[in-house]
Amino acid sequence: MSDVSALPIESLLGEICSVIRDRKRLVLAAPPGAGKTTRVPLALAGLIDGFDELPGKILLLEPRRLAARMAADRMAATLGEKTGERIGLATRIERKVSKATRVEVMTDGLFTRRLLADPGLEGVSAVIFDEIHERSLNADLGLALALEAQSVFRDDLLLLAMSATLDTEKVAGTLDAPVIESEGRQFPVETKYLGRNRDRIEDQMAAAITKAVQAETGSILAFLPGAGEIRRTAERLSGLPASVSVHPLYGALSPREQDEAVRPARAGQRKVVLATDIAESALTIEGVHVVVDAGLARVPEFEPSSGTQVLRTIRAAKANVDQRRGRAGRLGPGVCYRLWDEEETRGLIAAPRPEILNGDLSGLLLSIAEWGEDDPYRLTWLDAPPRGRIEAAREALSAFGALDEAGKLTAHGKAMAALPLEPKYASLVASAASDGERALAAEIAALASEAGVGGSSINLKDRLERFRLETSPRTKALRQQADRWAKGGRAFGDPALLLAKAWPGQIARRRDGSETSYLLANGRSGELPAESAVTLSQWIVVADMIGAAGRARITLAIPIREQDALALHPPATEEWASFDPASKSFKARRVKAVGRIVLSETPLPQPSGEAARAAFINFVQENGFEAAGIGEPVSVFLARLGFLHRSFGEDWPDPDEAQLAATAGDWLAPALGGGKFDMPSDGTVLNALKQSLGWPKAQEIDTLAPPTITLPSGRNAPVDYLDDNAPLVEAKAQELFGLSRQPAIADGRVPVTLQLISPAGRPIAVTKDISGFWSGGYRDMAKDMRAQYPKHDWPEDPASAKPHVGMTKKRLGRQG
Incomplete structure (x- = not known):
């Protein structure tokens, strides 16, 4: 165990405890390696000598199960204990909490469920939102509800938001909270740019890792966008020396496999860890001195028009690649290999887009309705949910029968809200007609909502059979969870009929002339892999599908007889x-x-x-x-x-x-x-x-x-809101004569850009300061224009000249 007294956060613990007790809210910005995750909760709980304990429990919220488990284990080890004593852990599939627990580490989604069940958070003194920069949907919702709980029920509740890369001004402004910043403990990291080519990302990554193994010392942490790329990269690294072991690290792996990836390499060995962004923050992998970064991220995006969630592979944000690079310098000097060119870094967006702006908000809206609020915009958000997505979520929940016309929870909606599931699976369980069907629905919901459980077959029947037989701790925990949702019933019934009754829109028939393409009753379409046995059936019920409209992939389905489908839905x-x-x-x-x-x-x-x-x-x-x-x-x-x-x-x-x-x-x-x-x-x-x-x-x-503004000449000129210089108005110079102040819109807040054009309609000047232009740039412009358009009016003092629509001097004379 490293010396915690050397952690940069140690010198600030006293100030952190004092300020948050006084102000009730605090924002803590601390780079990776500062020690914020494992030391601040212990200080607030009085588990570090010299610090007074708060009367209630400390909740530490993490966006990922792996980060939660590692934080709990590390704090417990600091105290010479095992997790479950004074340091507890609560995730969807794991719970180690006792009467002695003072700090409880939990995933942010579980916190939301707890807060909805107990808005007063009885027995809790402080809630810490760790790694809030990741801006998960659960964290944003949990923070909004926690702020409401503090204002309405618990004015003594302490709220702390902390992160390694934080927009402190925005977060502090939203929370109306002071900011404390800590220095990190970061060793120098050399950055080597390898450039991009047209090879598959797995081939580029394997080549870069092989190069790093030969050129550097220590273990290697490589960042890839998803599990598929990780598996394919691992296959390409089969020729590494025997002294180098390869370990995948992503969310769907079992705790044992994740622990194997994170623990230090054995003596005389090195390891290559192939990870998703799960390894960006909140955990340290011992022995890593080299990072290889593909520079990509996979983000979920919900398409309201298709009703499906799309996983898009995009370039990672600058904040993300900076954090990845920093992993090489946590324990000593390191090296970061980047699979792109240096100039590309300048074009990266600053930070990832919050999930609340992209995701499916039906679960969020269901939780808000359970909270008792029918208008999401009365809550305080870091970023308010887009109104279009809220309306799509409202429409989806209404289709499930969860909301009435006033936006209140129906009896069915209340039953859905009581289940820690996304709405479609919650509706499946809540709508079951018998105890046996409810138990069957709970099994389907458990395996479908947890990646990798029950194998990889697309056939739901195969997945169910394997789910019932698997003996891994994760599957056992999920079966126990399904039993709780089912309230002890024994699974009974036909899965295809159950799904077809609950989700009539998910019934699908194979398209004429195709072996793999299916049209769903709701109008969407999806593809099955050609090798799937499910394609032998003309009619199926789709349990899950991903991808954009027109390119969706069916990932879980079950055959159904045509006569059964038509009998249920004539x-x-x-x-x-x-x-x-x-x-x-x-x-x-x-x-x-x-x-x-x-x-x-x-x-x-x-x-x-x-x-x-x-x-x-x-x-x-x-x-x-x-x-x-x-x-x-x-x-x-x-x-x-x-x-x-x-x-x-x-x-x-x-x-x-x-x-x-x-x-x-x-x-x-x-x-x-x-x-x-x-x-x-x-x-x-x-x-x-x-x-x-x-x-x-x-x-x-x-x-x-306004769509137009009136020029001094009297013409109503269109305002261009699409131009790079928007709002922009195009006008002949003569139409603006006599104008002494720049036109402005938005209650005078925003000046209109004026683009002056020649008598032939060509742009000749752009200004946001017409007064300054008349006394400056106009003189040179007018000199050129008099030579090109001598018949037109180019006065020496345009600020006092009479405006007109660009007539020649001859026509002006006739009017005069």
Whole structure:
């Protein structure tokens, strides 16, 4: 065990304890290696000599199970104990807590469940949000609810937010809290850029690791975006010397496998740890002096239009790659190999995008409703959830029957909220018709929500059978958890029928002419791997799928007999239409279908207005506004909203195009009228968008972000909100004569950029200071213009000249 007295945080512990007791809230910024995770909780709990203990328990929240377990084990070892005594641990599948526990380390998702069950947090003195910079959805929600709990129920509750890379100004401002900053304990790290090539990332990584093994000493920590890349890289490293062992490290591994990756290499050995961003912070891997970074991250993003979560591989943010680099200098001087060129680093975004801005918010909204709040925006957020995503979440929860028209929890919603599951699996368990079905639903929810459990088969039946037989500690813990959700019942029933009853939209039929592509009753489509035995069935029920619309992959499914599917959900006969954007026309047909799965159809000469409107909205939702021919007003409207959001903050929403498309049925459909369908004009679309803001913002947007401004010449000139210099107005110089002050909008907060154009319409000057321009740059410009356009008016004193629309001197003379 290293000497804790040498940790940089030690000299600040007294100040930290004093300030947080006095102010109740505190932000602590401490780089990796400072010791914040393992020393601050012990000081607050009075488990370090010289520090007074708080009367209640200290909760330390971690965003990942591995980080929670390692923090608990390390603190317990500091006290000469095992985890479960004065230092406790609570995760979804592991609990080691006793009456003696003073510090309880838990995952942030579990904290939210605890807070919802006990808003007063009885017996708790302080809550510490560690690694809050990761901005997980659970952490953001937990912090918002904790702030509310402190304000309403517990004014004595202490809240501490701490991180290695923290936007301290933003977090401190949101919490209204003081900031304490600690120095880190960082040794120098040499950075070597290897550049990118067109090889697969696994080949580049394997080559870089091999080079590092030969050129450097010590163990190696390599960062890759996901488990698949880790496995393939490991395969390519089979030729390393026998003295070098390779270990994967990602969330779906068992605790034993994770511990094997993290513990020091054996004497005379070196290790290569292939990790996801799970190893970026909050844990130290002994012996690592070399980092190899692919510079990539895999982030989840929910697509409201498709209802699926997409895992996107993107370039990691600068804050992330800096933290990864720092891992090489935690224990001594180190080296960091980067698989990109040095100049690329300058183009990285500063920090990763918070999950609350990208993710599926249905679970968050369910928790807020359970809290008793029907308006998420009455809570205090580091970043407020986007309104479009909240509306999509509200729609999804309403479809599950979890919310009533007023946004309150129904009885079914309360049963869902009581389960620590994402809403679709909570609804599955809560909607079970018998004890046996509830137990079966709980088993399905347990294995589907925990990666790697029950094997890797796509067939749910195979996964269930293996789940019931596996003996690993993790699987045993999940089975016990499923038993608790089932309230002791014994699993009984047909999984396919259970899923088809609970999720009728997930019933799917194989597309004609395809062996692997399936159309779901909800209109989405997904692909099965060709080698999957599930493809032998024409009808299936999809339990899980990932990927963007049009490219979704079915990851868990079960065959169902056609007669069973049709018996549960008898086909309906309806009129359907489809929109052709090229001809702006429709094709109509009468269909017999289960949801969007067509069993038979008959052509119709033309659709009714109702069918055409539905088809147009559906096309917009699936393909976007540009494809539908109405992209221009939407782009301009979004630019104006973005301008107001930047100018006035959260008071104005800032949706993206995907969010608007997903909710087009709510705001665009009413504007399309009744009777015969006519293509909406730009004005119709714009008016519908404005009305979607509600009163009074529908009126305020034209005042604060006007579509035009009146020039001194009297012309109403359009304001360009899409230009890089937006808001921008283009005008001939003569139209601006006599203007002494720069025009401004947004209640005078933002000056309008003026782009002056020549009589031929070419840009000749840009200014945000018209007064300074008249007395400065105008003189040189006018000299050139007099030579090119001698018939036009170029006065010596434009500030006092009479404005006009750019007429020649001859025409001006006639008017005079």
